[in-house]
Amino acid sequence: AQSVTQLGSHVSVSEGALVLLRCNYSSSVPPYLFWYVQYPNQGLQLLLKYTTGATLVKGINGFEAEFKKSETSFHLTKPSAHMSDAAEYFCAVSDRGSGGYNKLIFGAGTRLAVHP
Amino acid sequence: NAGVTQTPKFQVLKTGQSMTLQCAQDMNHEYMSWYRQDPGMGLRLIHYSVGAGITDQGEVPNGYNVSRSTTEDFPLRLLSAAPSQTSVYFCASSRTEGYGYTFGSGTRLTVV
Numbered sequence: 001a002q003s004v005t006q007l008g009s010h011v012s013v014s015e016g017a018l019v020l021l022r023c024n025y026s027s028s029v030p031p032y033l034f035w036y037v038q039y040p041n042q043g044l045q046l047l048l049k050y051t052t053g054a055t056l057v058k059g060i061n062g063f064e065a066e067f068k069k070s071e072t073s074f075h076l077t078k079p080s081a082h083m084s085d086a087a088e089y090f091c092a093v094s095d096r097g098s099g100g101y102n103k104l105i106f107g108a109g110t111r112l113a114v115h116p
Numbered sequence: 117n118a119g120v121t122q123t124p125k126f127q128v129l130k131t132g133q134s135m136t137l138q139c140a141q142d143m144n145h146e147y148m149s150w151y152r153q154d155p156g157m158g159l160r161l162i163h164y165s166v167g168a169g170i171t172d173q174g175e176v177p178n179g180y181n182v183s184r185s186t187t188e189d190f191p192l193r194l195l196s197a198a199p200s201q202t203s204v205y206f207c208a209s210s211r212t213e214g215y216g217y218t219f220g221s222g223t224r225l226t227v228v
Contacts, residue, residue, distance in 0.1 A: 009156065032214045043120075043206060043219035044159075051214040090158060094213055097164070099172040102213035104149065108158040 002027050002095035004107035012113040019063075019078040021110045023091030026072065032094040033074040034104070035065055039087045047089075050074065061085070086114045118142050122207050122220035129197040129227045137192040137223050139207030147210040148190040149217065152176065152203040159206065165190055197227045 007022040025031060032051050036044040048059025055067040061084075065076045074091060091107040123138045141148065149164040151174075161174030163182040171182050179201060181193040190209075194201060204224050208217035 006158075034216060036219075043221045044208075044217075045219070046216045049214070049216050097172045097174075099170075101164070101166045101170070101172055103161055103164045103172070103174060104208075104210075104213075104217060105161060105175070106151070106159040108156060 002031060002093050002105050004091055004093050004105055006089075006091050006107035006110050008110055009108065010111050010113065012115060013081045014115050015083055016080050019076070019081045019085065019112065021076040021089050021091075021112065023065075023074045023076065023107060024072055025074065025091075025093045027093075027095075032102075033065075033067060034092040035059065035063070035074075035076050036090045036092060036106075037061075037087050038090065038109075044090065047076070081112075081114045083114050083116070086112055088112070120207055120209055120218050120220035122205075122223050124223060125221070127223060127225050129194070129225065131197060131199060131227060133197050135194050135197065137194070137205055137207075137225070139190045139192065139220060140188050141190075141209040141218070142188065143209060143211070143218065144187060145209035145211050145218070146187065147213060147215075147217070148184065149174070149208050150180070150182065150190070150192045151206045151208065152201075153206060153222075154203050162192065162205075194225075199227045201225065202227045 003026040035047040150162040151159040165184040207220045210217040
């Protein structure tokens with residue numbers, strides 16, 4: 001079964017600085033990979049996804065992520081942080097369930113704080 | 117287009133009571149899932165479905181039941197509520213496994 005590890009439960013950056021949120025998954029079989037964002041008291045919103053093809057994927061709000069099979073990683077980056085990026089970010093991967101169907105498994109999340 | 121609709125938004129239950137959290141989507145999505153969100157633990161999958169009549173257990177299924185009689189609806193039943201089930205519950209749906217899930221706004225449940 002897949003597991004997802006997000007390194008760092010809290011990340012703090014200055015406005016304008018690089019944002020790097022780390023995600024590693026456990027399986028050697030390339031899964032579908034996702035990043036979601038959650039603003040306070042809201043549901044989750046899809047930022048970007050990797051299913052197949054180009055390993056660098058671009059998402060909304062200037063975020064991008066690179067799938068690295070050799071490192072089993074899918075780290076999320078943004079060149080320049082904005083105050084509005086402050087939120088909680090979740091990495092998720094697909095996993096084959098006991099019934100043979102794919103399900104979506106989430107990491108524990110990383111809370112991003114952006115300081116002026 | 118309402119997306120994924122969850123009701124109620126807030127609920128307080130007494131220990132031992134039962135209730136059903138409702139989830140409906142109007143996007144004709146085959147995949148639907150229920151998650152619970154607890155501080156520091158991310159989202160944990162309770163049950164999921166890949167179409168009407170097909171359900172499977174997730175990571176934390178104990179104490180919860182589901183059924184999927186229609187494509188649109190995927191209710192989550194708490195059989196006998198316990199304080200450990202105090203959480204925020206999210207329902208989500210997706211066209212396919214690689215499409216990306218759309219989430220509802222959540223149900224905040226407190227069991228006293």
